[in-house]
Amino acid sequence: MSEGEPLTGGSDTQGIVRIGDTVRRPLRPFSLTVQAYLAHLRDAGFAGAPLPLGVDEQGREVLSFVHGDVHGWPPPPEAAGEDVLVALARLIRALHEASAGWVPPPGAVWGGSPANSGRVTERPELVSHRDYALGNVVFRDGLPAALIDFDLAKPTTLVYDIANALWFWAPLKWGDPRDRPPALADADIPHRVAVFADAYGMTAGQRAELAPLVAGIARRYHEDSRASAELNPVWREAWEEGRHTLSRAEAWASKMAPAITASLIQPT
Ligand SMILES: Nc1ncnc2c1ncn2[C@@H]1O[C@H](COP(=O)(O)OP(=O)(O)O)[C@@H](O)[C@H]1O
Ligand SMILES: [Mg+2]
Incomplete structure (x- = not known):
């Protein structure tokens, strides 16, 4: 699988990459709690947040890529x-x-x-x-x-x-x-x-x-x-x-x- 395109716009988190329509970020102790919150936002009809897509085979958290600037x-x-x-x-x-x-x-x-x-x-x-x-x-x-x-x-x-x-x-x-x-x-x-x-x-x-x-x-x-x-x-x-x-x-x-x-x- 491709290594993905590094996303370096932020200031704090190392190792964020884009792969296709997804973003992979290091899994942190709070990541799954945040994913539960994002799942709630999706279910409540709020479209202004990434979708939570779980954890990949390398143990990274997966979110949808949010298009825009x-x-x-x-x-x-x-x-x-x-x-x-x-x-x-x-x-x-x-x-x-x-x-x-x-x-x-x-x-x-x-x-x-x-x-x-x-x-x-x-x-x-x-x-x-x-x-x-x-x-x-x-x-x-x-x-x-x-x-x-x-x-x-x-x-x-x-x-x-x-x-x-x-x-x-x-x-x-x-x-x-x-x-x-x-x-x-x-x-x-x-x-x-x-x-x-x-x-x-x-x-x-x-x-x-x-x-x-x-x-x-x-x-x-x-x-x-x-x-x-x-x-x-x-x-x-x-x-x-x-x-x-x-x-x-x-x-x-x-x-x-x-x-x-x-x-x-x-x-x-
Ligand atoms: N889900 C996403 N969709 C689109 N771009 C993203 C997404 N997550 C991160 N990025 C890009 O990567 C940059 C850094 O990610 P971010 O999650 O803000 O990390 P940091 O903790 O370093 O601020 C963002 O400013 C943005 O440009
Ligand atoms: Mg940021």
Whole structure:
């Protein structure tokens, strides 16, 4: 059998290859739990995720190849429009609706390093994706149409999951002028958050919670990323690369929280 075409767009997982209409990824402790979740999404009629196709003869997990374009860093102008935010918000809303009520199998195992394991799971509302990094959103006809890389999926809350999407796509992570991607250099980020909120249909409660939650998440990313750098050389490299951005993101998120909340409670 052919070795397949290496897929190197992501940042974390080695050894991902495409073979025909399938993707082979290393089997991890959480892979079968994620496949059970993907099977539920398929059965619920959500078409924006890979299909789970089990494990191959080499012991790798098999998923369907999701056709479309994936944008890396920095997001190009065509990934920076408000129409993109609107489509992403609707996609995530559909994911949330499809996920609601799903009960993970007994003995479920979830992924994530200490830095992104999150601490919001005491009262989870659903299982969701939790990692809307640029490389995990597949575009078709210029708009987000599907999600891939469910490695960090686990029980979470709706507003936490929304905050993760806005972290990468508002973008709250790169709000500081020194970190802005050129395509979003002059963007009104609080306004973009409100555009997403309207398209998703965020409740008044979620709108009130979002900005303080993001400020807390930014602080934790910064702290946890430093802590996990000491545990694992892979995370150490990510920390060295991202430490200044994370520190600026933390300061920016707390400074901007009132403006984000104000924008969320005003009609757009
Ligand atoms: N099911 C899939 N369909 C299409 N492309 C995929 C799929 N899985 C992975 N890829 C491609 O491989 C890249 C890396 O895969 P990903 O699962 O995101 O791994 P990582 O953990 O490294 O982020 C993606 O950005 C995408 O381009
Ligand atoms: Mg990825």
